[in-house]
Amino acid sequence: MDAFTLVVATALAALTMAAGMGLLYLASARQACLVDWMLAAACFALSSVAAAIGLQLQALPLGFIACVNAFHVAGQFGMLAGVRRHLRLAPHWGWGGLLALGALAVHALPVMQSAHLVRLAVFVPVICALDVASAWLLWRRGEGEVRASYLPLIALQLLSALQLVVRLAIVGADGASPHLMHGQLSRTWGALAMLVYLSLATMCCALIVTHQQTLALRRASLTDVLTGWLNRRALHDIATREFRRGRRTGTALFFITFDIDHFKAINDRYGHGVGDAAICHVTALSARVLRGYDALFRIGGEEFAVLVVGEKLSGVCVIAERLREVVACAPLTVDGVPVPMTVSVGVAALNAQDHKWEDILRRADEALYHAKQHGRNRVSVHGRDLAEHGHPVRLQVVGT
Numbered sequence: 001m002d003a004f005t006l007v008v009a010t011a012l013a014a015l016t017m018a019a020g021m022g023l024l025y026l027a028s029a030r031q032a033c034l035v036d037w038m039l040a041a042a043c044f045a046l047s048s049v050a051a052a053i054g055l056q057l058q059a060l061p062l063g064f065i066a067c068v069n070a071f072h073v074a075g076q077f078g079m080l081a082g083v084r085r086h087l088r089l090a091p092h093w094g095w096g097g098l099l100a101l102g103a104l105a106v107h108a109l110p111v112m113q114s115a116h117l118v119r120l121a122v123f124v125p126v127i128c129a130l131d132v133a134s135a136w137l138l139w140r141r142g143e144g145e146v147r148a149s150y151l152p153l154i155a156l157q158l159l160s161a162l163q164l165v166v167r168l169a170i171v172g173a174d175g176a177s178p179h180l181m182h183g184q185l186s187r188t189w190g191a192l193a194m195l196v197y198l199s200l201a202t203m204c205c206a207l208i209v210t211h212q213q214t215l216a217l218r219r220a221s222l223t224d225v226l227t228g229w230l231n232r233r234a235l236h237d238i239a240t241r242e243f244r245r246g247r248r249t250g251t252a253l254f255f256i257t258f259d260i261d262h263f264k265a266i267n268d269r270y271g272h273g274v275g276d277a278a279i280c281h282v283t284a285l286s287a288r289v290l291r292g293y294d295a296l297f298r299i300g301g302e303e304f305a306v307l308v309v310g311e312k313l314s315g316v317c318v319i320a321e322r323l324r325e326v327v328a329c330a331p332l333t334v335d336g337v338p339v340p341m342t343v344s345v346g347v348a349a350l351n352a353q354d355h356k357w358e359d360i361l362r363r364a365d366e367a368l369y370h371a372k373q374h375g376r377n378r379v380s381v382h383g384r385d386l387a388e389h390g391h392p393v394r395l396q397v398v399g400t
């Protein structure tokens with residue numbers, strides 16, 4: 001295939017990428033990085049169109065070469081800008097504009113007019129730096145589940161940089177041993193590499209965005225909207241997994257359940273809006289005293305559960321007591337007036353007779369009920385304050 005046909009195909013691939021990014025932007029949750037990638041593709045398309053026109057004029061005029069290179073640099077910067085925006089960093093398009101203008105201006109230097117090799121030697125490091133910067137950012141910031149979706153674009157950016165370095169080396173070697181690669185062949189290589197790059201970049205960018213949406217949907221399906229705590233569906237998944245692990249490895253497992261005391265009265269007196277704020281207030285306070293890695297669940301209107309793994313009973317009782325205390329000591333303020341709140345707390349541990357995690361939760365609920373029955377604003381521990389089915393063993397209550 002001749003260079004002209006390849007360049008036209010590259011322009012079409014760039015336009016396809018721009019259209020794909022634009023359509024995905026409209027169809028998805030308007031992720032702004034898609035606009036950056038669409039602009040990047042538009043720059044690549046302009047670069048290819050300039051190259052195609054220049055090739056038709058036989059001897060490629062320097063003005064066209066300058067445009068080809070400037071739009072190409074802008075396109076590569078756009079790829080980086082999209083990556084930065086996806087990672088919640090400022091895209092800095094201003095720098096991209098300056099870089100493109102610099103790329104245009106540098107062609108006025110006489111040395112740039114002399115040889116294809118000189119121009120390659122100037123632009124390859126710039127483009128490689130942009131490619132490697134995108135790959136490095138994605139690698140550094142991509143943690144956990146998202147990294148898998150970043151790997152194809154990381155690989156593509158690195159391969160793009162690598163092929164440029166190889167191309168520069170071959171064109172450079174051509175200077176020493178003539179005809180290894182003349183300018184026309186180098187351009188054909190460049191157009192072919194760009195065609196492959198654009199086709200794959202379209203898929204890589206789409207993969208990143210759709211994967212992120214999938215994760216967001218999954219997160220939303222497991223999270224309570226009001227508090228941001230996990231919901232019952234998540235409780236089932238996480239508790240089942242931890243219960244199995246606890247049975248197999250003998251790791252201690254506890255549920256702390258707690259419930260806002262006389263919450264109905266808060267709703268009745270101040271309205272549902274304040275009731276909602278009270279729920280958020282309690283969960284925010286509780287999260288402060290809980291360990292960052294405990295799983296926190298909203299399991300009912302104003303009832304919550306914490307799954308504690310690998311702790312001693314005494315440690316769990318300290319956590320539960322701290323939780324009770326922090327809520328009692330920090331009332332919600334409504335129009336400058338404090339609204340005192342307390343919580344009743346129940347604690348239960350995994351024991352040898354348990355067949356399923358629901359057994360532990362049921363006992364924690366019984367302990368919570370016991371705390372309610374014995375004055376509220378207190379912590380009751382199953383097996384210490386009450387025996388099976390909520391019968392008191394001795395009325396020793398941790399707390400008030």
Ligand SMILES: Nc1nc2c(ncn2[C@@H]2O[C@H](COP(=O)(O)OP(=O)(O)OP(=O)(O)O)[C@@H](O)[C@H]2O)c(=O)[nH]1
Pocket residue numbers: 226259260261262263264265267271272273274275276279300301302372
């Ligand atoms: N504002 C608000 N209220 C809720 C929400 N979910 C449940 N509720 C209300 O919470 C109240 C719970 O009341 P009860 O179960 O009687 O419990 P309580 O008044 O806290 O009494 P005790 O638990 O016995 O101390 C009900 O009035 C529900 O309507 C919610 O998301 N927001």
